[in-house]
Amino acid sequence: xxxxxxxxxxxxxxxxxxxxxxxxxxxxxxxxxxxxxxxxxxxxxxxxxxxxxxxxxxxxxxxxxxxxxxxxxxxxxxxxxxxxxxxxxxxxxxxxxxxxxxxxxxxxxxxxxx
Amino acid sequence: xxxxxxxxxxxxxxxxxxxxxxxxxxxxxxxxxxxxxxxxxxxxxxxxxxxxxxxxxxxxxxxxxxxxxxxxxxxxxxxxxxxxxxxxxxxxxxxxxxxxxxxxxxxxxxxxxxxx
Numbered sequence: 001x002x003x004x005x006x007x008x009x010x011x012x013x014x015x016x017x018x019x020x021x022x023x024x025x026x027x028x029x030x031x032x033x034x035x036x037x038x039x040x041x042x043x044x045x046x047x048x049x050x051x052x053x054x055x056x057x058x059x060x061x062x063x064x065x066x067x068x069x070x071x072x073x074x075x076x077x078x079x080x081x082x083x084x085x086x087x088x089x090x091x092x093x094x095x096x097x098x099x100x101x102x103x104x105x106x107x108x109x110x111x112x113x114x
Numbered sequence: 115x116x117x118x119x120x121x122x123x124x125x126x127x128x129x130x131x132x133x134x135x136x137x138x139x140x141x142x143x144x145x146x147x148x149x150x151x152x153x154x155x156x157x158x159x160x161x162x163x164x165x166x167x168x169x170x171x172x173x174x175x176x177x178x179x180x181x182x183x184x185x186x187x188x189x190x191x192x193x194x195x196x197x198x199x200x201x202x203x204x205x206x207x208x209x210x211x212x213x214x215x216x217x218x219x220x221x222x223x224x225x226x227x228x229x230x
Contacts, residue, residue: 002157033217043204043220056217090157100146100165100208103218105157 003027004106006091012112018079021109025072025093031055032074033094033103034066038087049074050097078111086113116141116207118221126227129197135190135224137205145207147188148218149179152202161203164188175199200228 003026013019025032034046036059045058049068060066063081068074078085088110092103121136139145146165150158162173169181179190188205202225206218 002159004157035220042222045217045219048217058217092158100163102160102163103158105150105159107155107157 002104002106004091004093004104006089006106006109008109009107010110010112012114013081014114015081015083017081017113018077019081019111021076021078021089021091021111023074023076023091023093023106025074025091026104029093029095029104030072031094031097032068032072033092034060034074034076035090035092036087037090037108041087043090046076048097055097081111081113083113086111116143116145116209116219118205118207118219120203120205120221120224122224123222124225124227126229127195128229130194132193133191133195133199133226135203135205135226137188137190137221139186139188139205139207139221141186141207141209144210146210147179147181148206148208149173149177149188149190150204150206150220151175152204152223154201158204161190195226195228197228197230199226201226 005024030051033048036044046060048056066076088108090108092105094101117140119138148163149161164171164181172178202223205221
């Protein structure tokens with residue numbers, strides 16, 4: 001158990017819909033990272049938050065947004081869903097923003113868009 | 115920008131045989147290097163990392179990796195694999211500079227399949 005909790009574990013929805021994925025980081029971790037894992041794209045970095053502020057942005061679509069709340073949990077919002085958004089979405093956390101500290105990953109939220 | 119190439123998408127091997135999973139990277143800046151493992155239906159777990167110093171790094175579960183700067187490689191090895199090592203293995207890099215982000219760039223993954 002990494003200490004990172006993601007909900008829901010599985011989600012099935014239709015094209016055009018909007019979903020919210022939730023992540024609770026390890027106790028004491030201020031940084032939260034979101035990754036998308038798909039068969040064709042592999043593991044892609046989406047976005048990072050540190051203590052409530054956006055710190056880095058990767059290959060995140062404009063239809064996607066995220067935020068980190070004062071209690072440090074984070075949500076990833078995916079809207080106008082397309083078939084190609086079907087993927088496993090991982091949240092990871094670590095204590096700091098920079099450096100080489102280990103990233104601790106949750107078990108992921110598997111999104112299926114029909 | 116950084117990129118990571120894992121040269122083998124699948125590696126089948128018999129139990130108790132040695133294995134090497136290959137990783138090459140490209141970066142215009144100095145990087146930290148990592149290997150992560152993903153067991154079925156689980157998140158990624160750190161196996162080992164190279165920050166500086168000795169180029170041979172030992173990790174968990176008997177794995178080790180060697181950093182080769184001239185060849186920009188960070189190959190993962192294990193002298194004798196077990197069935198329980200069956201998993202997906204990811205090589206990743208993260209830039210040195212200690213600014214915001216330092217997000218990991220992952221390779222495409224190598225599926226290690228250990229057969230009895």
